[in-house]
Amino acid sequence: MTAASSELTIGQVSARTGLGVHTLRLYEREGLLAGEVRRDGRGRRVYSAWDVEWLEYCTRFRASGMPLVTIRRFAELVRQGPGNEHIRLGLLHEHRDLVVERIAELTTCLEVIGFKIDMYEKHLAQDGTGDLWSPP
């Protein structure tokens, strides 16, 4: 058992983030990582707890539909260090707006689907004729 903290291999990070080593390397190649990933004597990646935290935010960004290229822009800003916080904030705001919009869209879809479900349920309940889909 190695020191369970702060000096992680790619495998450990994969286990913690659920991201898969291939994906982690891809993310690094694509510039999504805000901190430089160090290497040990043998050229192996060494991740810090900070990297893992960052990656956890990344997965949230991904899960909410942020494309890799946007995460990269964000990562670049963070890498540049203090002074551009208002830009980062703007980026986050933009993304939040998109997510809100997306939720609204899904909610609308949900209503439409629910409407159709109701139709089918009524149809099946009274085993009669409803205004449901049938090939014309």
Added chain:
Amino acid sequence: MTAASSELTIGQVSARTGLGVHTLRLYEREGLLAGEVRRDGRGRRVYSAWDVEWLEYCTRFRASGMPLVTIRRFAELVRQGPGNEHIRLGLLHEHRDLVVERIAELTTCLEVIGFKIDMYEKHLAQDGTGDLWSPP
């Protein structure tokens, strides 16, 4: 001006659904259309109002993340005619559950993003040191 109803060309359907003629042909090839698309004397597709309604549902399904292959399964059931309504209903239920789940996921992401936004806003407000991202 042709009869503005029920006998539509692919261009008109494209305009009504916002789907693009290439996409409409793709959908047909992929078996997403529940009604057979007829052809006129010259081999041109003829869509009915029913087809358009179906396509409108399809765009809702797509917008809520249903993959083409699932829409195809649904379309096949509809094409088979009455008798399988419970299967269709099951399919709709399943999809609705997925959408609900997706909304929940997005909502969680929204909270995380909001949390980070708060951090940046506080940081920028007091122009001091916050617990925000900076390369370690």
Added chain:
DNA sequence: CTAGATGCTCGACCGAGGTCTAGGTCAACG
């Protein structure tokens, strides 16, 4: 008659985001 829309088929191409393979290095275990 000719040009411009609009339609057709078939097949290539694209971007996003992974995912996998081949071939190699290294350290530890039995």
Added chain:
DNA sequence: CGTTGACCTAGACCTCGGTCGAGCATCTAG
């Protein structure tokens, strides 16, 4: 000592859902 397992790189490959282009037919307007 050999093998196992984790890691490395470079690059191929895959799915999904479109999107586009070439080459052709047909209708309509000027």
